[in-house]
Amino acid sequence: xxxPTPRRRRALPVLTAALAALLCGLAPPAAAADxxxxxxxxRPAGGTDRDARPYVYLEGTPGTVLQDRLTVTNSGxxxxxxxxxxxGRAGGWIRFAEDTVTVPARTRADVPLALTVPxxxxxxxxxxxxxxxxxxxxxxxxxxxxxxxxxxxxxxxEDVEVSGGTIxxxxxxxxxxxxxxxxxxxxxxxxxxxxxxxxxxxxxxLAPGRRVERTEPWPDxxxxxxxxxxxxxxxxxxxxxxxxASATYVPVxxxxxxxxxxxxxxxxxxxxxxxxxxTGRAGPQPVRDAGPAVQSEPPEQAGPPEQAQLPVAxxxxxxxxxxx
Numbered sequence: 001x002x003x004p005t006p007r008r009r010r011a012l013p014v015l016t017a018a019l020a021a022l023l024c025g026l027a028p029p030a031a032a033a034d035x036x037x038x039x040x041x042x043r044p045a046g047g048t049d050r051d052a053r054p055y056v057y058l059e060g061t062p063g064t065v066l067q068d069r070l071t072v073t074n075s076g077x078x079x080x081x082x083x084x085x086x087x088g089r090a091g092g093w094i095r096f097a098e099d100t101v102t103v104p105a106r107t108r109a110d111v112p113l114a115l116t117v118p119x120x121x122x123x124x125x126x127x128x129x130x131x132x133x134x135x136x137x138x139x140x141x142x143x144x145x146x147x148x149x150x151x152x153x154x155x156x157x158e159d160v161e162v163s164g165g166t167i168x169x170x171x172x173x174x175x176x177x178x179x180x181x182x183x184x185x186x187x188x189x190x191x192x193x194x195x196x197x198x199x200x201x202x203x204x205x206l207a208p209g210r211r212v213e214r215t216e217p218w219p220d221x222x223x224x225x226x227x228x229x230x231x232x233x234x235x236x237x238x239x240x241x242x243x244x245a246s247a248t249y250v251p252v253x254x255x256x257x258x259x260x261x262x263x264x265x266x267x268x269x270x271x272x273x274x275x276x277x278x279t280g281r282a283g284p285q286p287v288r289d290a291g292p293a294v295q296s297e298p299p300e301q302a303g304p305p306e307q308a309q310l311p312v313a314x315x316x317x318x319x320x321x322x323x324x
Contacts, residue, residue, distance in 0.1 A: 007304070010319050014263055015071060017201075027289045036187065039074075039075040039076050039106055040072065040073060040074045040075060040076060040080050040082070040103070040134065040135060040137075040141040041072070041073045041075075041139065042071070042072050042073075042082070042130075042132035042141055043067035043070075043071055043073075043141060044056045044068065044069075044071070044141060045068070045070060045071040045110050046069075046071075050184070054142070054243060055141065055142035055143060055144055056070075056130060056141060056142070056143045056144070056145075056240030056292070058115055058143075058144075058145050058146075059145070059146040059148060059304050060117050060145075060148060061117065061147070061148045062117050062118060062119050062120065062121045062147060063116075063117060063118075063119045064116075064117050065110065065115070065116050065117075066114070066115045066116075066117065066145075067113070067229060068112075068113055068115070069110045069111060069112050069113065070084065070096070070110070070111045070113055070130055070132070070141065071108060071109070071110050071111075071134060072101060072103050072108070072111060073103075073107075073108040073109075074103040074104065074105060074106065074107055074108070074109075075106060076105055076106075077105050077106075078105055078133075078274050079102055079103065079104050079105060079205075080103045080105075080135055081100065081101070081102045081103075081134055082100070082101050082102075082103065082132050082133065082134035083099060083100050083132070083133045084096045084098070084099055084100070084101065084130065084131070084132055085099065085131050085133075086128060086129070086130055086131070086143070087128060087129045087130075087131050087140070088127060088129050088143075088145065089126050089128050089309075090115070090126045090128030090143050090145045091128030091129050091130065091131070091143060092119075092128065092315065093115045093116055093117065093128070093145070094113055094114070094116065094128070094130060094143065095113065095114050095115075095245060096112070096113050097111055097112040097113070097159070098111060100136075105241040111282050112310055113130065113259050114268065115143075115145065117145065117147055118190065118306045120148075121147045121176075122147065122176040122208070123148060123149030123150055123151050123152075123176050124146070124147055124152075124175070124176030124177045124178070124208050125144065125145070125146050125147075125177065125178045125207070125208070125257075126144070126145045126146075126147065126153055126208075127142065127143065127144050127207065128142075128143045128145070129141060129142055129143055129310075130143055132310075147176075147311070147312055148242070151175070151176055151177040151237065152175040152176050152177065153175045153177045153179060153235060153236065153237025153238055153239040153274070154172060154174035154175035154239055155171065155174065155175070155181060155193050155206070155233055155234070155235045155239035155240065155241055156172040156173070156174050156233075156241045157169055157170070157171055157178055157231050157241050157243045158170050158172065158235045159213075159243070159244060160219055160229065160231055160243045160244060160245040161245055162218075162229050162245050162246075162247035163247070164221065165217060165218045165219050165220075165221045166215050166216070166217060166218065167185065167215065167216040167217075167218055167229055167231070167245075168213070168214075168215050168216075169213075169215075169216070169231055169243070170211060170212065170213045170214070171202075171206060171211070171212050171214065171233060172210075172211045173207060173208050173209060173210050173211075174209075175208060175237075175239065176208045177237055178205055178206070178207060178208070178209070179201075179205070179206040179235040179236070179237075180201060180204075180206070180235060180236070181201075181204070181206060181233050181234070181235050181239075182199045182200060182201050182202065182233065182234045182235065183198040183199065183200060183202055183216070183231065183232070183233050184197060184198060184234075185197040185216055185229070185231055186202075186226065186229070186230045186232075186234075187218070187229045187230070187293075188227065188228050188229050188230075189225040189226065189227045190225055190226055191221060194221075194222060194225070194227060195214070195218060195229070199232070199234065202214070203311050206235075218232075221249065222249050222253045223249060224249055224250060225248075225249050226247075226248045226249075227246065227247055227248075227249065228244055228245075228246045229244060229245050229246075229247070230242060230243070230244040231243050231244070269286075272297075278313065
């Protein structure tokens, strides 16, 4: 084996340092210190993380002060300051024992809250949220309040509109109870039923006072017809309402002759509908008595008997439309 020359011996440390620097550059950087927000949670008090209540639920009569607690758990390594407030209709009824709470590291704090049901609150369900903000994060805890008293279930359907293959309508909860509406759709054309969908539940909960606009698809709508669409909505508690809308379907034709054909078809539809409505309504018309036939006196014979004119029977003219 050859002995390294002095020049090579001097270059060896330089190459070793360069290789070490290259390896350091290729190595993954060390994990940065965790300077993100602390690990913390907020939930209704009571139970454990596994069987915690999904929301704060309170029930009382108007004017009642209801109490509960909100648990804030700080699992981080530093103290955590959390601000508390209410949001939504029921959230506006909440007052916390402290609006700002500092929770030490690895500690849990139970913050009392009081909810006052207004004196003018109507019986039924009201919702809101308890909001906790801290460490750059926000946690919302649902709050549901039931005001005790007589409930009124009232549901309305309005603004029904038929356009092409779509039926548009709006649902309104006019009562004070939470409603889960059910919908039935029926469409009648000139010659019979075109659409008959039985009652089915809709995928929504309608809170008191809430209005929701929805659409109902009708992919097989007619190309030429005059239709009336009826919607019927129901809900528990006896809520019920109906509404309808009319529409005329006319195919789009480019030529004038085609337009005349469409007009003729509409006229035929209207005539058929008129005849169908008239069937069974008009009773038999009484026959007017025209009276006995009146014979005129035979004229005097001016010539031979074979030339005498025979008498002519006459009767008064009947009025137009009378049956003979």
